[in-house]
Amino acid sequence: MGVCHDKTTTMLRTQNYNVVRHPRDGINPLDLLGAFKDSVHQLGGLDKLITNPPPNPPVIARNQVAADLEGQQSDKQAAGIGLSFLSSILSALGGDLDVSAQYQNARRLQFTFTDVVTDTVAPLDVGEYLKKGQVNADNLVLQQFVLGQGTLYLITQTLKARKISVKSENENGTEVKVDVPVIKGIASGKVNVEASADQSSLVTYSGDKSIVFGFQAFRVGVAGGVLSLVPAAPGSVSFGVTFDPTKAKNPGDPVLIEDEETLLDFSTDDWETEAKKRLRR
Helix, strand or coil: CCCCCCHHHHHHHHCCCEEEEEEECCCCCCEEEEEECCEEEEEEEHHHHECCCCCCCCCCEEEEECHHHCCCECCCEEHHHHHHHHHHHHHHHCCCCCCHHHHCCCCEEEEEEEEEEEEECCHHHHHHHHHCCCECCCCHHHHHHHHCCCEEEEEEEEEEEEEEEEEEECCCCCECCEEHHHHHHHHCCCCEEECCCCEECEEEEEEEEEEEEEEEEEEEEEECCEEEEEECCCCCCEEEECCCHHHCCCCCCEEEECCHHHCCCCCCCCHHHHHHHHHCC
16 A cells, blocks of 8 residues: 555645655646546646736745755655655656665665755735636636536645655664665766765665655636635645556656545556556545
């Protein structure tokens, strides 16, 4: 099963954030997310929903330090789930690396996010921007996700980290040390690898870009031909992993989900059938 209700998720909800289950880059304020039945897409920018967008979009305040979220730790995850999570993180940081062999003796992994910052757009600025434009009623995206049976979300803030630390231990809670020089050799400079010693149970991975692990969003609707924005409750929408290879470039690409129970362990042979079954519940 996927990672549900750990203390990172709970912490993010108390801070009014939704969760990115597989952290990555490419998620930004003013991005639109559309959910329709079992198909979910990252649609593009807010300006696509109005026919005459004003020349100056709302300003995004970049890389604001989030001191209250610095150093937050996940629960200790089973190694299989944790290694899948680590693989997606390393890929997002810039390296398609397989370090699982170095953690073969570990039974639990724990993650810590550091160098945490936010990118933010003021919802009131978004409202003023939309007020100056005309709703594009001919836009097929608008018809499907707002006027039809779909759901549309607008991201207003993202939570990012440039460094992720991984602590490994066995089933008894004893530290399991990994071979740091070997991991550095696998990384080959694509991802920075840091530790206090060559043999260490705590390894920090970082890259040139930050990856998003949380976000705030507003639900977008239409009232009297005018776009409206309503805050999406924390935990009401999250990024997970897709089950349909036809709807993503690669199986396991992050997508939007609204039900945590659709999170799966995709190491099973029949993950597609199981995912579809859960979504029909």
